[in-house]
Amino acid sequence: MKQHRLAAAVALVTLVLAGCDSQTSVELKTPAQKASYGIGLNMGKSLAQEGMDDLDSKAVALGIEDAVGKKEQKIKDDDLVAAFADLQKRAEERMTKMNAEAQSAGKKFLEDNAKKDGVVTTASGLQYQVIKKADGAQPKPTDVVTVHYEGKLIDGKVFDSSIERGAPIDLPVSGVIPGWVEGLQLMHVGEKVKLFIPADLAYGAQSPSPTIPANSVLVFDLELIAIKDAAKAAADAAAETDDAEVEEAAPAK
Structure with missing residues (x-):
């Protein structure tokens, strides 16, 4: 910590x-x-x-x-300082242990998962499995795509899901974690895949959220719904910015 x-x-x-x-x-x-x-x-x-x-x-x-x-x-201040130091030390020890356990569990998971039928391992270490095949276009690094997804830890715990929210999201292919950047470019529009992302292609030791332990392997169910027209995507983004500015400038009711 x-x-x-x-x-x-x-x-x-x-x-x-x-x-x-x-x-x-x-x-x-x-x-x-x-x-x-x-x-x-x-x-x-x-x-x-x-x-x-x-x-x-x-x-x-x-x-x-x-x-x-x-x-x-x-309790005197000196004793409180010592107590807080001890608390921090124990918390750091627990965190170090948890990180090491996550790293070990992730390594074993990927080793076992690589042996399963239909799972492909790329040169980077990314693993993926095509759940629903399609023949649509493939996105480029410069594209903006529309996707549905659900992210889980290797124990099956869901930490984020556009599916649960009931709304797909638009995102730039090059603006996401490396495992997604690579995985999206392997997909065709209309396909559904399962991505198994090693920690070094996800968040590594820098966890973005308490729900995702450091050094975690992440599992995503990912559907590529569409590749957005670049000009239209830029216009939509500009329109959203303009709407936000208008809303901020509007007088309070």
């Missing part, structure tokens, strides 16, 4: 200390009570995403109560 990520979590705790009601026998009726609960909920989610799942929630609540009630703190 990076230092700034722990600092962000600590800053969130500070926000709660500054903004929470001092009442610990909580009712969730008024807007202020609900907002206070939401702050605590977001704080807990943030800390859990950082891997700090061994925190004592009662001790957190006690710290909030003492701060809001202007009581004498029960």
Whole structure:
């Protein structure tokens, strides 16, 4: 874990200390009570995403109560600094272990997956399997394409899905992760494929989201719906920009 990520979590705790009601026998009726609960909920989610799942929630609540009630703190600052250093060290150790496990599991997954019927492995290490074949055009690096997709980890957990949202997306072929850049150019319009993307062709050690562990192999169900006309795609993008500018300039209702 990076230092700034722990600092962000600590800053969130500070926000709660500054903004929470001092009442610990909580009712969730008024807007202020609900907002206070939401702050605590977001704080807990943030800390859990950082891997700090061994925190004592009662001790957190006690710290909030003492701060809001202007009581004498029960632990000296020097001891708190040492405790935070220990917390960060343990979180980093957990993260290192998780990264190593993800890397090992991903390697084994790809080795086993490469032996399955219909799975093709390219020179880069990308693996793909054609689910529905078609004879449409193939996109170039300069094209904008319309796709439907669903992204999963190797354990089957879905982390993103245009299919669930019910709306395909337009994207530039060269504006996505390397595994997609290569995979899209292998496809024909109308085809559906499954991409198995090694970590170094995805996000590597730099996870973009807590839902995607570092060094993860990613699995995508991908459908290439269309290749957009370049001029039309540029015009559509310009129109969207103009609409946004008009909306920003419009007076509030």
